[in-house]
Amino acid sequence: MSTAKSSSATERKVTTHLLQEMKVRNEKISMLTAYDFSMAKIFDRAGIDVLLVGDSASNVIAGHETTLPITLDQMIYHAASVVRGVERALIVVDVPFGSYQGNSRAALESSIRIMKESGAHAVKMEGGEEIKESVLRVLSAGVPVMGHLGLMPQSIYKFGTYTVRAREEEEAAKLISDAKLLEECGCFALVLEKIPAKLAKKVAQSISIPVIGIGAGGDVDGQVLVSHDLLGVTQDFNPRFLRRYADINTIAYEAVKSYIEDVKSCDFPNKDESYA
Numbered sequence: 580m581s582t583a584k585s586s587s588a589t590e591r592k593v594t595t596h597l598l599q600e601m602k603v604r605n606e607k608i609s610m611l612t613a614y615d616f617s618m619a620k621i622f623d624r625a626g627i628d629v630l631l632v633g634d635s636a637s638n639v640i641a642g643h644e645t646t647l648p649i650t651l652d653q654m655i656y657h658a659a660s661v662v663r664g665v666e667r668a669l670i671v672v673d674v675p676f677g678s679y680q681g682n683s684r685a686a687l688e689s690s691i692r693i694m695k696e697s698g699a700h701a702v703k704m705e706g707g708e709e710i711k712e713s714v715l716r717v718l719s720a721g722v723p724v725m726g727h728l729g730l731m732p733q734s735i736y737k738f739g740t741y742t743v744r745a746r747e748e749e750e751a752a753k754l755i756s757d758a759k760l761l762e763e764c765g766c767f768a769l770v771l772e773k774i775p776a777k778l779a780k781k782v783a784q785s786i787s788i789p790v791i792g793i794g795a796g797g798d799v800d801g802q803v804l805v806s807h808d809l810l811g812v813t814q815d816f817n818p819r820f821l822r823r824y825a826d827i828n829t830i831a832y833e834a835v836k837s838y839i840e841d842v843k844s845c846d847f848p849n850k851d852e853s854y855a
C-alpha cells in the first residue's frame with residue numbers, strides 16, 4: 580500500500596497546490612538546486628519535488644565568491660536549460676541581486692522575463708518587509724513567489740558573515756513577523772536559511788504555507804541543499820548542516836586521471852573504439 584501511494588505521489592506533476600497539500604498531509608518536500616539540462620533530468624527522474632535554479636550558480640558554476648555578480652540573462656539561461664530537462668518537478672528561479680530590490684517595477688519586469696523566457700513555474704526573492712511592494716507587484720501578475728528569510732546571501736555585505744542568523748531575540752522577532760507578512764502577501768512557500776532549529780519550527784507551525792529549510796533543522800516542511808554540495812562536487816564548503824551523499828569530485832578526478840594516462844600510453848582509443 581505504501582508503495583502504491585509513493586509511486587502516485589512521484590508521478591503527479593508538482594504544483595504550488597500540491598506543495599500546500601503536502602504540508603497539510605505532513606509529507607516532507609524535497610528540493611535541490613539545478614543549473615543545467617543534464618543534472619535537472621537526473622534529479623527529476625529521481626523524483627525531486629522542487630528544483631531551484633539558485634543564484635548559487637554564481638558560486639558553483641561561475642566561481643564567484645558571492646551570489647551578487649550573476650545577471651538576469653544568466654539566470655534565464657540556466658533556468659531555460661533546467662526546464663528542458665524536467666517533466667515533474669516544480670521549477671523555481673531566484674530573481675538575482677539588483678533586479679528587484681527597492682524597485683517593484685523592476686521586480687515585475689525581471690520576474691516576467693524569467694517566466695516568459697525560461698518557462699519556469701515560480702520565482703524566489705530574498706527579504707521581508709523591505710521587499711513587500713516587489714512581492715505584491717509580482718504576485719499581482721499571477722507569478723507565484725517563494726520567500727527567503729534568515730541568511731540571505733544577496734545581503735552578505737550587510738550581514739558581514741555567513742554565520743547563523745536570528746540567534747538574538749530582536750532578529751528572531753523580525754523574522755517571524757516577516758514570515759507572516761510574506762504569507763499574508765500570498766507567497767506559496769518560504770525558504771529559511773541557517774537559523775536555529777527551534778525558531779524554524781516555530782515559524783513552520785505559525786504559518787500555513789510550506790517552510791523549506793537549509794540549515795534550519797528537521798522540524799520544517801521540507802529541505803533544500805545546493806546540489807554541488809550534496810553530490811560532493813564542491814569540497815571546501817563544510818557547514819554543519821551539509822550531508823554529502825556522494826563524492827563526485829573524487830570520481831571525476833580519478834576518471835580524468837585514467838583518461839589522461841590512457842591517451843598518453845596510446846591505450847585509448849583501441850581498435851574497438853575506432854572506425855574501420
Ligand code: KIV
Binds near residue numbers: 612632772793804
Ligand atoms: O541560491 C541558492 O542555492 C539558494 C538556496 C541556498 C536556498 O537560494
